[in-house]
Amino acid sequence: MTARGDAWRLRAVTAVNRFRALDGGAEGAYAYASMAEACGRLYGWTHSYVTAYLAKVYALQNPDGGWGINRSYDAFADGSVNDEDTTYTVTLADHVGIPFLNGFQAGAVPRDRVQGIVDRLLAMPRVLVERGQCVAYSTRPVDCQPGYEVHNVSAGVAYFLHRANAAGFGGTGMHRLITDITIHQSNAYRTGDIWWPYIDDGPNQDPDHQSYSAQSMYPLEYWVGREAIYKLMTNSWPDDPLSPLAHMRLVSTPGGVGSWSRRYGSPITLWGELGDQWLPEADQFIANPPADVQTRLAQAALFCARNASVQ
Template sequence: MGTRGTAWKTRATTAITRFRAADDGTAGAYAYASMAEACGRVYGWGHTWTTTYFNTVYNLRNPDGGWGLSRAYDAFGDGSVNDPQTTYTVTLADHVGMPLLAGYQAGVVPKARVQGIVDMLMAMPRVPVDRGQCVAYSTRADDAQPGYEVHNVSAGVGYFLHRAGALGLGATGMHRLITDISIHQVDAYRTADIWWPYLADGPNQDPDHQAYSAQSMYPIAYWVGREAIYKLMTTAYPDDPMSPLAHMRLVSTPGGVASWSRTHGSPITLWGELGDQWLAEASAFITNPPGGYPLTRLAQAALFCARNSGVS
């Protein structure tokens, strides 16, 4: 591990330590899945903490086999309150799905658990759109109405399915869905802003959600995703306390055409180099997580920094 990876691993270790000290057992599936992958990457996939966190995630499944918030939530403020056992698309594809996919790749998560997520995402409702397809926000029909397309959520489904497909998992119609998601998201992309709206054709989303969109589009619409990542990684957002998560998320982005180090080339990525300027920002975030849900914020930071420990 090089100096850069060590710097990120140190921050991951700090975030893990702070999470474990504050955890009261109610952090939720997102936090515990993030901790499972973070501990796997930092301490080893066979470490007792890694195993315990994965088992905690399994035990938090909804009756339908998915995961969500474990609390009532009106996703669109329209009065249709989702019950605590509602399964959410982003929880399947990113919050829980990506850590389980990493665990599967490492040989500690059974294939059936990841295939189950693939199958659930393929069965999620769709929001009607003019071109391509948009996967709905949750399993609830009320969250699949026209105009309820949440761009980062649907893009994230394409990303997860792409990653799952690369590991040999699949489902009938999966490649068509990835294609259609990419078409819809390219249509929604605002070229002048190098940005996506959050909902339908509404205001631009915040940097944290934008980073998830950019990360998701990078492998399925490369140049669009690359430009969005470059803007995020070269821009400070001092008025948005959650923006450090955007920078932390994107440091581990793989290299590619015009995405390797400009001075050293492969295996050093442009994104790893650009991440150096955000190390102090990440430390400050871990020391004092902003906003609500501090355990989830620490778990997110632990996960992203652990992923970044692999950069050269």
């Protein structure tokens, strides 16, 4: 472990401890899946914390085999309220999918759990777009209308499927979907802003969601993802209380051409170096998370635990 890794590990442990002190057992799949991976990275994937958190996620599975937020929700503020058992694409691909995939690779999550997510993502409805494909926000028909294309959600699907395929998972139409999402996100990318809109051709998305888009596109269209990450890691948004999550998420981004330390080179990444300046910001976020405190602590724990492996 390096000094940089130790610094992020300390923050991950602090976030885990805060979450555990506040947890009343009624959080959602996002929080518990994040905690499972965070604790797996910190204490080992056979630790009792990991087993308990994975069991909580399994118990929250929807009747259709997916995951969501287990409460009613009007996703687009259009008056159509989704039922509490609605499956959401981002919950499948990112909130549960990536922790499950990482857990599988560590021997803690059964293979069929990950394959089930792959299958469900490939079967998710699509939103009609001009070029490529866009995966719908949820399984509900009302969320599949033209114009309801949420860019970070589709990019995250391609990212998860890319990583799952590299780990040995597959499914009919997987490669075509990854390709088509990449095409669609390339078209939506705003070169002047180095940014993506949140939905359709609307306003630019907030830094937190932008960081998910950038992370997702990094292995799919490297130079676009790299420039988006660089902008995020070299700027701050003090008026946006969730923007620290963008920095925390991206510190663990792998290196690559133009993405190694400018001073030392490989194996120290540019992103790990740029992350050093955001350690005080992470401290403040963990000490005083914004609304939805438990989920924010779980996110911080997860991202910081991933960052603990940086050089």
